[in-house]
Amino acid sequence: MDTSPLPTPAGADALRESFGDRKPPDITRKITACVACRKQKIKCDMRDSRPPCTRCKRRGLSCTVNRSLQMLLEDDATWKATLAKKVQSLEAAVAELRQNQQSSLLPGPARAEPSTRYRSDEQRSSEASSSAAPGDAPGHWDVVMDEGGPATIPAASVRQVGTSISPTGPVGQQGASDLIVRGIVTLEQAQELFDVYANRLDHFLYDILGEHKNFTKVRTDSPLLLAAACTVGALHSVRLGHVYDRCFQKFLSLCAAQTIAKDTSLADIKGLCIGAFWLSEVSWNLVGIAVRAATQLQLHRSIKLALRGNKRAYYETRLYYLVYTCDHHFSLAYGRPPMTREDESIQSAQRFLATENATEDDHRLVSQVLIWNISSAAFETFGVDVDAPVPLELLPKLRRFMIALDTWRADWNERFSHNRHVQNYPRKGVGLHFNFAKLYLCSHAFRGMTPHGNPHQPVVSGHELQPDMEEIANAAVLSAKSILRAIVNDPEMQLHLNGVPLYFDTMIAFAVVFLLKVATKFSSDIRTSGSEILTLVKDMSLVLRQITTQMHRQHLLRFISEGIEKLLGKVEEASHQHPARTQPYPAADPSVQRNGQPPAQPYYMDNMDFNWLENISNFDFLSTQNTFTALDSWPFGGITLDSTSHVT
Template identity: 50%
Template sequence: MDIELPSPPAVSALRESFGDRKPPDITRKITACVACRKQKVKCHMREGQMPCSRCKKRGLSCSVNRSLQTLLEEDVTWKGAVVQKMRRLEEAVASIATRVGMPELQALQAGPEPEDQPISPAREVVNQDPSLSQRRDSAEDREPQQTWEVIMDPRGGPASIPASCVSESGKAGLPNTMATSRRPDLISMGLVSLRQALALFETYHLRLDHFLYRILGDHISLDSVRIASPLLTAAVCSVGALHSQSLGHLFEACYSEYKSLVAAQMFSRNVNEDDIRGLCVGAFWLHELSWALIGNAVRTASDINLHSGIYKAVKGDREGYLQARLYYLVYVCDHHFSIAYGRPPMSREGFIIDSASRLLDTEHATEDDARLISQVKEWSILGQVFDTFGVDVDTPILPQSLPQLRRYSISLDTWFADWSESFKANRNVGNYPQKGVGFHFHFAKLYLCSHAFRGAPISDDTPQCMSPELEEIANAGVLSAMSILRVIVSDDEFRSFLNGLPLYFDTMLAFAVVFLLKVATKYATVIRIDTDKILSLVAQTVSALRETTQSMHKQHILVVISEGLERLLHRLPSNSTHEMVQHAPPVPEQQLGFDLGWMENMASFDFQTQFPDVDDWWLHYSTSIGPATRSMMP
């Protein structure tokens, strides 16, 4: 059916610019397709989008002959879009000229404002800050107005996702500029030079990324990362600077830009998978933002349906494979910063997690994927521990709960047996893939077995003891913590990993030390332990950490942890503690036997309960982790 439409303002403006104010001769716009016009039937075309309902139902070719009016309108629209793009390009060049100090380029960009367009106050602010103009115009270009509509997919049945009937229609019209145009990043803005950025990228890409199963995925060059996401670029540069001796001075600038990009991304609807990678990189290594970053990553990953990638991956689809492994990275990162801090994980268990091993059966799977899936399996067990025992650290474990605790311990033993010999040396991170399995095993055992100390009685007057079953579990936790510390003291290669491992290792290492100190000083009458041996091992560990952290960036969390543990050790009542710290000899490797073999005879584990007097060192560390951790202390 043909209808009459008023001439668009752009058409009228164009006509007036040529001195022709006469109404257009062509006032009818064709809105019916050729097939319907030929049959002289009403054409039902939704919002002018082909095919119409009749052609779709009959499988006919649906097309609309464009009228002269339509061609004129499209021409005006195209010209208007070009003008807007030219204006943004000019402002971008002006911003670059300002930052790199090229007045001659600024002079070329200067030009008189149109006489009929007075400068508004908002425009004056933009002119004062070209980068603000660049970012605002870019955001406006990428964020069309949000609209919603109720839809019914004729191909689907009643069994569908409930909210799928309410669709965000604006999503379909988002311009796909992510991979086709380079957006401003901290390099183009002049915060770091290209040479510095390349060095930071190499630091991250050739070493740090291999600790976390290659978060970057297919990105093997800085240019690829820059095109993909300014947020990911800033994350890589920030984490690289945090672990670089020669370029550590760039950390503050990179970190500040990263926080700005994260804040801008928080409410953006135009987010891609590489932005999620940028959030994960920051969450794994940047302590002050980790919890907020992973929360946003989980939300965004769910919003773009990363969790459904496994269904496509098992069918051989590479895009589905990349989505699935990124979702599993988000899952692991989420559990790193939830369970260990007494928070419920935001990513939950179910078919997607149970099916994680199927990713390894795809043609795209690598050893890094196997390491990632091993972590998914471990954290699935620890997630069940969290759900079963909660965070009530003042209530003792009930006798009827002990069988379930033992089952979790057996599950961890099975996990260790399945993965301990699965990985070989890596050219980027040495023997970490295999040694990391052992360390994660001990961390998990320590977390589980520390539940035995929940609500444990402490009395200086009357010595008390645990039941034999609980004491066995508690001793397993002590052995696991001691095994962790012995490796730190004796294994030079593993100490070299400390300036690169993610935050979870630093936090759990601190917990292992504090756990042993509390057991040795407050629970020595509850379980049978060698107090002097524990204190000596703790002193050696503190000494080793002090030496290791001397070359680290001052913002590295392990630097603060090392200093805090040393102060905490000095406050113990023993008069010999100070001398133990100053002169503690390293433990000979041959004396470590079963510990370096990752303790074949381990049984159960908890973590969040045993931070004793942690204020002694944690209050000197300004981070959001502090309050959350102190709230979990008994």
């Protein structure tokens, strides 16, 4: 055996130095004979150098070997050296796992069934989905109508109540292992959930996966992308909806790690975008991380190489367009300035389509970039102050934005063909996106207006609808009606609602609330039929009730459907207690307005109980949209109900 001294810990050296001698004791000789043989001073023959020896075994004697100081030192040095080698091997293995990100499918645990704890969670989840009330679920959402005018922030129509799922639970447990290795879902379940997303949902958003269509490749490249696809797939799966909560928690833990990660891959950014497009609880947070990561990778600078036909630059540019679209989905509609700007990459979107790598999905994606470019310019021009009327000198710009939207629709309305994954959605989606943008833009005509007949808010001079704004206001009402009719009258679009991203759900709620506000308190300004609007909203409510029956309990559209029914109930209650006028309001006397006195109006129900409306904690709306608790109830008495109409 090599008797050269082994390296010793610093603590041992310090201890020896305190006694004035840093030299470790030498091992001079070994004790190899047992006690019995040593007494007889005969040779001790031990096989494999372990007791008992041959003599003691033959005679049935106890065979022991005294451990001398030399042997103790040798054993101590041996096990320490062995342990040091094992630690080094473990560190090397961990480093390799971090680099490879689970590069191969692991046997055993990877294919094991979920743990007993998860099986019990599955049973509890199944029972809760069938027996619990919708309002008891975490992250409950509702459709609301505050006292502001129709020109409000679109997402103010949808508000979260209760306690949403907290992302703090799994933080600290994240690692390179994916949700299969963790036992959250089985390999077969993960494959099925991934297929639900990849074969249908991904095609609503212009093929986000791109080159990551293979399940094994996704699992190899990014546990975050796999978790995002499985979580969104579970949200839209009837058979595996019960695994949504635990997939969501794992996804949150991986996203939490991304907030401080120095290195982010393209696959990780795709996972963040998928979560932002479909997961209402964390959409805005994920958008911020995705924009930061895309900027860090300088995806916005890849356009120059992409225009030259570089394949990698092509993938990077289209991913930046996805981040841009996702950012604008959750900025302009919620009254926040977008984080991505109209840089060279965005300005070159049309040229991007002329490259050899461009596909029809890229045309759909670029069409979104272009329409959000228009809406972004309008946002920068008019701001988010819904209480200040649009200055008349800005009216020409407003009309130019309307013309730009009309031109956009004309350019793209007949561009897209039937898609084998989402049928006619690409073509029909053009009309819906047009009306979404037109409604948001033209609702600016109602900014600064005061509702008629509200004794708590007297009419103020200059806050009436200007004659030049009447055409724009009517265009807003027409767009809102078109949104609802496109869904009520089209069974195919009704099927697509269980798949389209959150932006659609938000704008549907906004269209409903906008029409109810106009019908109850602004019908004299636009001469619209309140009864017609109410009938349309009731038809929409019935359709939503039917299509949300099979949706996951956490799907935003389920909460929107229930909220619309509550709003209709308030309308019916107010109309029965205080029958509304059957004729439009007479024109207000200018002299009365100059004196600051409101025209005579019939009595309305202004003190209705709206305690069921809570704030949306996820959306930090600007201006007065956030002060819901300080607002009076919206007066619903301005709609005439037909004798046969009722809320079912």
